[in-house]
Amino acid sequence: MKIHLCLAHMSGNEQRYISEAFADNWVVPLGPNVDAFEDDLSRFLTSGAPDLSALRVAAVCSGTAAIHLALVMLGVAAGDEVICQSFTFAASANPIVYQGATPVFIDSEPDTWNMDPALLDKAIADRMAKTGRLPKAIVVVHLYGMPAKMDEILAIAAKWRIPVVEDAAEALGSKYKGRQCGTFGRFGTLSFNGNKMITTSGGGAVVCPDEDARRLAVFYATQAREPRPYYEHEKIGFNYRLSNISAGIGRGQMTILDSHLKRHRDIAALYAELFNDVEGFTFHGNPSPDFDSNFWLSTIVIDPQLTGGLTPEKVRLHLASLEVESRQLWKPMHSQPVFEQAPAYVNGVSSHLFSRGLCLPSGPWVTDDDVRMIVNEIIKCSRKS
Ligand SMILES: *Cc1c(COP(=O)(O)O)cnc(C)c1O
DSSP states (O other): OOBOSSOOOOOSOHHHHHHHHHHTTOOSSSSHHHHHHHHHHHHHHHTTOGGGTTOEEEEESOHHHHHHHHHHHTTOOTTOEEEEESSSOGGGTHHHHHTTOEEEEEOBOTTTSSBOHHHHHHHHHHHHHHHSSOOSEEEEEOGGGOOOOHHHHHHHHHHHTOOEEEEOTTOTTOEETTEETTSSSSEEEEEOOTTSSSOSSSOEEEEESSHHHHHHHHHHHBTTOOSSSSOOOSSOOOBOBOOHHHHHHHHHHHTTHHHHHHHHHHHHHHHHHHHTTOTTEEEOOOSSTTEEOOOSSEEEEEOGGGTTSOOHHHHHHHHHHTTBOOEEOOOOGGGSGGGTTSOEEOOSHHHHHHHHEEEEOOSTTOOHHHHHHHHHHHHHHHHHO
């Protein structure tokens, strides 16, 4: 059986919620599963954090849609600039372009692989000097589940009075200084795509500061209908709400989120232990106790000098021949052909990681023996090369 990077894994409770939706004829993009899934999510994000008690969640059809709605609510429009982490999946940046705005990419720092706070501050000052205007928002990402340096980033954002959108698509259950990722920005966004920590087959959520903000997100996600007996529109809306069927899957998944998180973290600990002291391989672990990654995927960096010129691609091909899926780290957005024209503030960190890093399988389907086999095979590649 093939070992995947991260494969959807059901609890067995999903079918019950889906059957209820059919029995009650709630086969629409609203209903009891959507409401209950949103409540489950807000309870999960705020548990143990009384200061977050006003926080509410709006369930939508994808993580990309969630980011788009956050930008819409922040008033991002044609001609604006929006700061975005360069080292990420394209879905962090694409919604900026949907709004006719320009992404301005910021490179990473080496501890977390996320947005470099010092570079962020410099970039904002430089945009201000060059364009006479401040960027409209900052999209920061917790890549592979590793929390970004949120204290520093929020302090810089506050100094310049720029709102933060927190792309926590890969970071459900990750914590920074004891607080859940997705709850730090003006808006947080989550993804429940098939390969993420939990799945609704496809789906996402906007984490909102309060019920008013949640209502606004739902308003834009349901075609921006004014409260009239007929269809009246004063704003451009979207068809982004989550289906009540998908939300049923989400409710089932919430019953095993804690066990998924534990498995991802246990697997990461095993990779870290097995790679410890192996020349040329560095496991990407929490840089300090302030960071508590969900380890959505386990990631390593390979030093070609110490491994006889070993590259991530050589390892990927070898693992693929054994039916094990692995993948090079994200290619930075500032080097993507589609974003060639976008301003970028770079320091070499994400390019370095892209050329040397590899994602390894994780999740409930991956056994300890799988992890041992994968690490042995990678070390074998190094000896051969
Ligand atoms: C998956 C992902 C998204 C988009 O989520 P979808 O639900 O697939 O639209 C956004 N950002 C990051 C970093 C992701 O990994």
